Amino acid sequence: MRTTKxxxxxxxxxxxxxxxxxxxGPKTPPATEAPTQPPEVTGxxxxxxxxxxxxPEFWMDFAQKYPKVNVEFSFLTESAEAYxxxxxxxxxxxxxxxxxxxxxxxxxxxVQPIDTSKLSHWKDVNPAxxxxxxxxxxQYWVPWDWGFESLLVRQDLVEKVPESxxxxxxxxxxGHIALxxxxxxxxxxxxxxxxxxxxxxxxxxxxxxxxxxxxxxxxVLSIWSSQSExxxxxxxxxxxxxxxxxxxSYIGLLKDGYDVVYIDPKEGRTGYLCGFAIPSTSKNxxxxxxxxxxxxxxxxxxxxANEYGMGIVNTAAISLVDPETVKLLSLEDQNVISRTVWxxxxxxxxxxxxxxxxxxxxxxx
Amino acid sequence: MENRRQFASLxxxxxxxxxxxxxxxxxxxxxxxxxxxxxxxxxxxxTLDNYRSFLTNSHFHRLFWRSALISLTISVISxxxxxxxxxxxxxxxxxxxxxxxxxxxxxxxxxxxxxxxAWKLIxxxxxxxxSLLLSLGVIEKASPMLIYSRSAVIVTLVYVWxxxxxxxxxxxxxxxxxNLLEAAADLGCKPWEAFLRVTLPLSLPGVAAGFFFxxxxxxxxxxxxxxxxxxxxQMYGNLIQDQFMRALNWPMGxxxxxxxxxxxxxxxxxxxxxxxxSDLGGVYE
Amino acid sequence: MNKHKIFSPGSIYFLxxxxxxxxxxxxxxxxxFNDSTRLVFxxxxxxxxxxxxxxxxxxxxxxxxxxxxxxxxxxxxxxxxGTMGAIAIVRFKLPGRSVFLAVSALPLVIPYVIFGVxxxxxxxxxxxxxxAFAAGLAHVIISIPYALLIISSRxxxxxxxxxxxxxxxxxxxxxALLKVTIPxxxxxxxxxxxxxxxxxxxxxxxxxxxxxxxxxxxxxLFSQLRFPTRLPMVVALAAVLMIVTMAVMLFTxxxxxxxxxxxxxx
Numbered sequence: 001m002r003t004t005k006x007x008x009x010x011x012x013x014x015x016x017x018x019x020x021x022x023x024x025g026p027k028t029p030p031a032t033e034a035p036t037q038p039p040e041v042t043g044x045x046x047x048x049x050x051x052x053x054x055x056p057e058f059w060m061d062f063a064q065k066y067p068k069v070n071v072e073f074s075f076l077t078e079s080a081e082a083y084x085x086x087x088x089x090x091x092x093x094x095x096x097x098x099x100x101x102x103x104x105x106x107x108x109x110x111v112q113p114i115d116t117s118k119l120s121h122w123k124d125v126n127p128a129x130x131x132x133x134x135x136x137x138x139q140y141w142v143p144w145d146w147g148f149e150s151l152l153v154r155q156d157l158v159e160k161v162p163e164s165x166x167x168x169x170x171x172x173x174x175g176h177i178a179l180x181x182x183x184x185x186x187x188x189x190x191x192x193x194x195x196x197x198x199x200x201x202x203x204x205x206x207x208x209x210x211x212x213x214x215x216x217x218x219x220v221l222s223i224w225s226s227q228s229e230x231x232x233x234x235x236x237x238x239x240x241x242x243x244x245x246x247x248x249s250y251i252g253l254l255k256d257g258y259d260v261v262y263i264d265p266k267e268g269r270t271g272y273l274c275g276f277a278i279p280s281t282s283k284n285x286x287x288x289x290x291x292x293x294x295x296x297x298x299x300x301x302x303x304x305a306n307e308y309g310m311g312i313v314n315t316a317a318i319s320l321v322d323p324e325t326v327k328l329l330s331l332e333d334q335n336v337i338s339r340t341v342w343x344x345x346x347x348x349x350x351x352x353x354x355x356x357x358x359x360x361x362x363x364x365x
Numbered sequence: 366m367e368n369r370r371q372f373a374s375l376x377x378x379x380x381x382x383x384x385x386x387x388x389x390x391x392x393x394x395x396x397x398x399x400x401x402x403x404x405x406x407x408x409x410x411x412t413l414d415n416y417r418s419f420l421t422n423s424h425f426h427r428l429f430w431r432s433a434l435i436s437l438t439i440s441v442i443s444x445x446x447x448x449x450x451x452x453x454x455x456x457x458x459x460x461x462x463x464x465x466x467x468x469x470x471x472x473x474x475x476x477x478x479x480x481x482x483a484w485k486l487i488x489x490x491x492x493x494x495x496s497l498l499l500s501l502g503v504i505e506k507a508s509p510m511l512i513y514s515r516s517a518v519i520v521t522l523v524y525v526w527x528x529x530x531x532x533x534x535x536x537x538x539x540x541x542x543x544n545l546l547e548a549a550a551d552l553g554c555k556p557w558e559a560f561l562r563v564t565l566p567l568s569l570p571g572v573a574a575g576f577f578f579x580x581x582x583x584x585x586x587x588x589x590x591x592x593x594x595x596x597x598x599q600m601y602g603n604l605i606q607d608q609f610m611r612a613l614n615w616p617m618g619x620x621x622x623x624x625x626x627x628x629x630x631x632x633x634x635x636x637x638x639x640x641x642x643s644d645l646g647g648v649y650e
Numbered sequence: 651m652n653k654h655k656i657f658s659p660g661s662i663y664f665l666x667x668x669x670x671x672x673x674x675x676x677x678x679x680x681x682x683f684n685d686s687t688r689l690v691f692x693x694x695x696x697x698x699x700x701x702x703x704x705x706x707x708x709x710x711x712x713x714x715x716x717x718x719x720x721x722x723x724x725x726x727x728x729x730x731x732g733t734m735g736a737i738a739i740v741r742f743k744l745p746g747r748s749v750f751l752a753v754s755a756l757p758l759v760i761p762y763v764i765f766g767v768x769x770x771x772x773x774x775x776x777x778x779x780x781x782a783f784a785a786g787l788a789h790v791i792i793s794i795p796y797a798l799l800i801i802s803s804r805x806x807x808x809x810x811x812x813x814x815x816x817x818x819x820x821x822x823x824x825x826a827l828l829k830v831t832i833p834x835x836x837x838x839x840x841x842x843x844x845x846x847x848x849x850x851x852x853x854x855x856x857x858x859x860x861x862x863x864x865x866x867x868x869x870x871l872f873s874q875l876r877f878p879t880r881l882p883m884v885v886a887l888a889a890v891l892m893i894v895t896m897a898v899m900l901f902t903x904x905x906x907x908x909x910x911x912x913x914x915x916x
Contacts, residue, residue: 369744372742372744379732379735382791387756391768453663453664457661464899469668472671474848475675476867478871480674486681524670532841536841539804539837570803577758615767626760
């Protein structure tokens with residue numbers, strides 16, 4: 001009796017879920033007919049991308065031009081994952097890590113050069129950002145999105161708003177600080193707080209950075225690894241000062257009515273840049289290029305800034321972005337941008353050493 | 366002969382499966398633990414350096430023992446909490462016991478991550494508990510004191526594992542012959558004597574299984590410490606995660622994992638001996 | 651045995667545990683109707699927009715489908731393999747037994763990240779395409795020890811000669827297993843299946859490496875954490891899953907009672 005009952009439970013669960021899935025399951029969007037394209041291109045394009053960028057708004061041009069191409073997404077949660085996956089043989093047609101991984105992926109032969117002449121929007125890409133994607137005179141990476149990392153502060157909960165990265169060590173914030181879970185980010189901000197040049201620290205300076213971080217740990221409440229976590233903790237008031245916070249955290253919380261301020265530390269905010277490349281193993285080079293071009297289209301870029309609050313690279317798209325957002329994000333504020341400390345590629349030795357330091361610091365207590 | 370054939374055809378398929386999809390990949394990891402790096406020429410250089418630097422790093426060792434202690438605490442508390450639960454279900458819940466057992470497992474179908482977010486709603490600064498204590502005047506200022514700490518990691522993981530620990534105890538208690546208990550009562554045993562002399566010893570295999578259900582997976586935990594451990598609750602699993610995902614030092618990560626593998630096997634072995642549950646369901650001998 | 655004392659210490663303890671287990675879930679259900687992207691008190695207002703967005707989200711529903719498929723498939727295989735292994739080690743004291751035991755318990759010990767990476771390497775070497783199927787294969791491995799432990803701890807309690815008795819009555823060995831041993835184990839088989847499903851359904855670390863483009867629910871969920879505005883939609887999904895599960899449980903319970911009562915009279 002018992003047996004029948006439990007199997008009944010399991011079975012009915014299966015049936016119900018199947019029903020739900022078929023009832024409200026994937027509806028194929030009506031295929032847009034493209035009569036001007038006699039020989040329809042078919043095939044598959046595999047994107048190794050961050051979740052959220054799979055939305056059709058980001059690649060409308062591609063979908064219109066190649067309605068029969070099946071676009072699939074595999075999701076990343078860290079840039080390192082892109083590197084690790086390609087390294088162990090994962091075959092993608094486009095990959096989207098951030099610039100601290102660009103050089104190593106080029107050096108290891110994981111990605112191939114981009115024929116920029118085939119990108120209709122290339123002429124509008126901010127040249128300073130584009131330059132970061134070129135190695136040995138060849139363009140390997142097409143930058144697409146960027147943003148700041150800084151201190152996000154609950155103005156209503158603190159006595160005094162911090163002005164420098166060094167203020168993180170101020171005891172008035174003790175017990176209400178969240179640090180980002182990453183050796184690189186914490187190395188960089190501590191170096192900035194100590195007045196070092198983050199990417200060329202000496203071993204002695206590395207030791208000082210470690211000691212300085214160890215001093216900070218007793219004041220740290222939590223370590224965050226995804227934006228949702230940080231936003232939740234800031235919104236709930238558990239955290240007063242979030243370190244390494246992205247500007248989209250700021251704008252999101254502000255829109256929801258929280259009294260937050262995004263600091264412009266006197267040493268400068270740190271900044272990241274991410275973009276696309278075509279893995280060497282891709283057999284769909286031309287389709288991949290067309291996809292990059294679609295992502296660069298002004299509408300797609302404007303959508304990125306408006307919906308996600310991120311920095312964009314297509315200068316022709318800025319006029320399409322809500323001016324309030326542009327202002328809040330300092331997307332055009334040269335005073336902020338010129339002082340921004342951009343992440344750079346780091347050597348495997350630096351990565352290892354900084355990660356080990358951070359591992360040790362966060363588990364020291 | 367007949368016996369052997371039956372044995373072989375029963376044990377063959379699971380063995381083959383385990384070999385192909387478990388021993389083979391773990392073997393690959395073993396090979397990786399000797400590599401100098403994962404890319405370029407370092408990939409083909411084999412060395413003992415990884416082992417050397419692991420053995421000389423006292424920080425790793427300290428953290429390892431601390432994590433083992435945390436896991437031990439979690440499994441002991443979970444077993445203590447789960448036993449009465451399983452006991453109630455088997456001996457007092459009557460016909461409904463399977464339904465009620467299922468009821469305990471079902472919350473685990475909700476993503477772990479979301480349940481943690483929900484716990485923050487209860488324990489955080491603006492959470493239910495703080496509001497309650499504030500309105501009762503027990504505390505004057507809301508604070509997230511109950512979360513982001515080593516004890517938060519323990520509480521959270523106990524919460525997660527209690528139902529799973531209850532399962533094998535439930536199964537073990539369920540197969541105890543009721544006649545034995547009646548016989549004990551007939552012989553003048555008081556209920557608690559019958560429990561200590563009959564029920565408990567017979568259910569020990571289930572308790573041991575439940576204990577390991579909680580102990581082993583929590584040892585490698587890295588998500589919970591990250592989410593609720595704050596600055597003092599990080600564990601050995603976080604180090605391994607860092608080596609694989611951040612430092613991209615797979616060889617070192619492999620050494621650290623293998624070390625844990627060896628340590629766990631040894632620990633399990635010793636614990637089963639110590640607890641003298643040599644009949645651990647006749648499973649571990 | 652059927653005397654139900656509603657307020658025995660046992661039932662109070664059980665209720666207390668249930669409250670603890672379900673309180674977070676209740677909160678999630680409440681917040682799935684909250685008109686704010688933040689899971690933070692105080693509540694803002696009532697909305698159904700998250701359910702609307704959920705309904706429109708193809709990727710999320712696809713991920714749910716994948717998770718259910720992987721969960722059912724892998725638990726089924728793990729339960730079958732676990733049963734075979736359990737019978738073999740409990741009934742036969744033959745060499746090879748302890749080696750098998752040791753190896754089959756190892757998946758409990760290995761950190762999932764590591765297992766995920768090593769499988770990724772292996773699958774690439776042999777050319778198995780990364781997919782939901784591949785993740786299912788892996789989930790069988792991590793489920794086997796649970797199935798094996800549960801089923802064998804049930805088997806141990808029964809005398810060895812059950813099958814022999816059945817064989818004396820003319821059944822073949824395999825017939826005896828199917829007709830006698832398996833039915834005896836059935837509560838354990840179900841417990842094992844349920845547990846395996848639960849483990850697979852919420853497993854993230856391994857799946858994230860090998861699902862390729864067939865994201866499972868946890869993989870999708872973790873990837874969404876980058877976008878806080880999409881969190882409530884996932885909460886809405888959790889609420890739906892929980893409500894449907896509970897409804898189905900209550901319904902089957904009701905079915906059983908209705909089905910049972912005439913039998914009692916007769």
